[in-house]
Amino acid sequence: MKKSIDLINERIRDGNAHVVTAEEMPLIVTELGEEEALKEVDVVTTGTFGAMCSSGAFLNFGHAEPPIRMERVWLNDVEVFAGLAAVDAYVGATQQSTTQQSVYGGAHILEDLIGGKSIELRAISHGTDCYPRRTITTQLVLDDMNQAIMVNPRNAYQRYNAATNTTDRTLHTYMGMLLPHGGNIAYSGSGVLNPISNDPKFRLIGSGVPIFLGGAIGTVVGEGTQHSPAGAFGTLMTCGDMKQMSNTFVRAATMHGYGVTLYLGVGVPLPIIDIESVRSTAVTDRDISVDILDYGVPSSNRPSIRKVTYEELKSGMITINGEDVRTSPLSSLKRARIVADTLKDWVKAGKMQLTLPAVRINPDKAGKPMRETAHVPRVIDIMDRRFIPIDEESPIKVAAETLLKDETNHLPVVNKKGQLVGIVTTYDVSKAVARPGNKTCVRDIMTKKVITTNPDEAVDVAIQKLERHNISALAVVDRENKVVAMLTAIALGKLFEQRWSR
Amino acid sequence: MKLLVSVSRKQGKYPIIAQVVKETGVLVNVERAMIDSHEGELLIDVPDDSCELVRQKIAGLGASVRILDRGIRIDTRECVDCGACISICPQEVFSFGDDWGILVEEEKCVICGKCVIACPHSALFLSGEIPERPF
Numbered sequence: 085m086k087k088s089i090d091l092i093n094e095r096i097r098d099g100n101a102h103v104v105t106a107e108e109m110p111l112i113v114t115e116l117g118e119e120e121a122l123k124e125v126d127v128v129t130t131g132t133f134g135a136m137c138s139s140g141a142f143l144n145f146g147h148a149e150p151p152i153r154m155e156r157v158w159l160n161d162v163e164v165f166a167g168l169a170a171v172d173a174y175v176g177a178t179q180q181s182t183t184q185q186s187v188y189g190g191a192h193i194l195e196d197l198i199g200g201k202s203i204e205l206r207a208i209s210h211g212t213d214c215y216p217r218r219t220i221t222t223q224l225v226l227d228d229m230n231q232a233i234m235v236n237p238r239n240a241y242q243r244y245n246a247a248t249n250t251t252d253r254t255l256h257t258y259m260g261m262l263l264p265h266g267g268n269i270a271y272s273g274s275g276v277l278n279p280i281s282n283d284p285k286f287r288l289i290g291s292g293v294p295i296f297l298g299g300a301i302g303t304v305v306g307e308g309t310q311h312s313p314a315g316a317f318g319t320l321m322t323c324g325d326m327k328q329m330s331n332t333f334v335r336a337a338t339m340h341g342y343g344v345t346l347y348l349g350v351g352v353p354l355p356i357i358d359i360e361s362v363r364s365t366a367v368t369d370r371d372i373s374v375d376i377l378d379y380g381v382p383s384s385n386r387p388s389i390r391k392v393t394y395e396e397l398k399s400g401m402i403t404i405n406g407e408d409v410r411t412s413p414l415s416s417l418k419r420a421r422i423v424a425d426t427l428k429d430w431v432k433a434g435k436m437q438l439t440l441p442a443v444r445i446n447p448d449k450a451g452k453p454m455r456e457t458a459h460v461p462r463v464i465d466i467m468d469r470r471f472i473p474i475d476e477e478s479p480i481k482v483a484a485e486t487l488l489k490d491e492t493n494h495l496p497v498v499n500k501k502g503q504l505v506g507i508v509t510t511y512d513v514s515k516a517v518a519r520p521g522n523k524t525c526v527r528d529i530m531t532k533k534v535i536t537t538n539p540d541e542a543v544d545v546a547i548q549k550l551e552r553h554n555i556s557a558l559a560v561v562d563r564e565n566k567v568v569a570m571l572t573a574i575a576l577g578k579l580f581e582q583r584w585s586r
Numbered sequence: 587m588k589l590l591v592s593v594s595r596k597q598g599k600y601p602i603i604a605q606v607v608k609e610t611g612v613l614v615n616v617e618r619a620m621i622d623s624h625e626g627e628l629l630i631d632v633p634d635d636s637c638e639l640v641r642q643k644i645a646g647l648g649a650s651v652r653i654l655d656r657g658i659r660i661d662t663r664e665c666v667d668c669g670a671c672i673s674i675c676p677q678e679v680f681s682f683g684d685d686w687g688i689l690v691e692e693e694k695c696v697i698c699g700k701c702v703i704a705c706p707h708s709a710l711f712l713s714g715e716i717p718e719r720p721f
Binding site: 260268270339400411412413417421 | 666667668669670671672673674681682685686687700703704706707708
């Protein structure tokens with residue numbers, strides 16, 4: 085059996101459509117069976133409410149008198165993209181204020197405009213025959229604009245990998261605060277309510293399909309950027325009229341240490357037209373699994389600690405290597421439900437008619453990493469192999485002599501096997517001479533907790549280590565913890581000279 | 587009842603808490619302590635009925651004491667019930683209710699401040715009143 089979209093719309097118009105949320109659907113299918121569920125249910129609504137960094141809006145300000153061709157535009161000191169003719173601009177959600185940085189950004193402009201607040205516009209131009217004006221400053225509210233159209237390049241991720249951190253320090257990421265030693269797990273997305281998880285083959289979601297966006301009726305533009313459904317990471321590009329949106333579903337946020345982002349509510353109503361749409365909307369949290377990635381590894385290829393389902397994540401606690409670890413979401417499951425419920429009410433009330441995709445979204449595409457044509461500098465390129473290790477049992481005087489002879493400030497301290505056990509600096513030696521106490525050998529004065537790097541590490545990652553620990557050299561060690569070189573701030577200075585002179 | 591004890595450098599060397607426990611016999615639970623070369627701050631938990639006794643004793647030893655009748659505060663206008671505060675709180679102050687709304691057990695809070703920076707919506711406050719938003 086099949087059900088036409090026209091029949092479903094007729095039922096919606098008549099107020100007879102049977103609409104349920106994606107949370108309610110699995111039980112209905114279990115109780116009635118697929119055939120009966122197809123007869124019974126007309127529409128399944130989905131919803132998610134969480135951080136969607138890749139969002140923004142096109143604004144048209146109207147022409148001033150005399151007119152100006154705005155070349156650079158700031159809204160409340162947040163620079164917006166103005167390379168769009170004369171009086172249009174695109175506000176990107178994560179763009180940060182020139183003056184307030186992560187406290188205020190593009191997302192706050194969107195929230196403030198929707199909340200009815202006044203925004204200061206400043207723009208400059210070089211002046212042309214047709215657009216003579218060079219500067220303008222004015223206050224605008226949302227109603228003053230001809231259009232304020234939210235167009236979000238990447239929304240509603242099908243699912244998102246969870247995050248943990250195995251390093252010994254707290255990390256501040258776009259996945260929120262991650263405690264050291266795998267102390268917590270953060271996850272994103274609403275699992276069973278996620279729109280694409282209920283239509284992973286993109287049979288129902290596609291260009292032109294009406295959706296819930298920030299409290300307004302919007303539409304799917306097409307596939308989102310980084311759309312990668314081959315790995316179950318599909319995304320959507322969405323658009324909607326900001327003038328119809330509400331602050332309940334459009335909220336600015338700041339992830340500490342990361343920056344500004346936008347929390348947004350998105351939902352898609354799915355018409356139940358055939359058995360396959362019944363099956364895909366019968367998905368449960370148990371069926372949707374993600375990896376828990378270690379954000380302690382500063383790479384885009386973060387290792388997976390284990391797989392986990394949304395059911396486990398939502399339980400608040402999972403086990404990793406025999407230890408209980410608490411989980412918590414960054415997305416609001418409460419508001420995701422409100423999105424799905426609101427959509428349900430809209431469809432029931434005949435406020436929206438459904439359509440099938442005008443153009444289908446590719447369900448098999450795979451994203452790829454950036455092609456890099458320039459060599460990314462690694463520690464091996466600039467490390468200093470001419471270092472002198474010192475034995476941990478050497479007298480302090482030998483350390484002093486070695487430092488003098490080599491005109492260096494850092495000596496890696498090794499054991500009999502050549503493995504790194506500490507580091508000694510000129511400061512340590514000076515202190516030992518000034519206040520001898522009963523210290524006699526290098527082991528007594530060395531710093532035992534040495535910050536290390538390895539030859540393959542990207543230089544930028546090594547620089548972060550120097551900065552974070554406020555030190556000027558790193559020991560470069562191999563897999564056996566044997567010292568192979570030193571990396572000093574001086575070598576880094578040379579690297580930057582090269583960068584700039586090219 | 588939680589008490590916030592502030593000590594100066596000089597007093598920092600004197601075992602104030604030990605003295606108080608010894609003299610009053612009240613079992614004081616030190617929940618958080620930060621002591622450096624200039625000053626120290628301790629958050630202690632004492633049974634409600636001996637709170638005044640302990641407070642007077644500590645004050646008598648020259649440290650300043652403030653009763654903390656409130657822990658973390660939540661601005662419900664800003665909170666979106668996301669849950670970013672839940673797994674990072676060492677005291678398990680936050681949890682989800684049946685409807686996925688955030689529940690706060692303020693009395694568990696030791697005012698460490700982790701959640702204040704972890705909250706993406708700046709909805710959590712450690713002390714004083716929740717600020718009036720300027721606009």
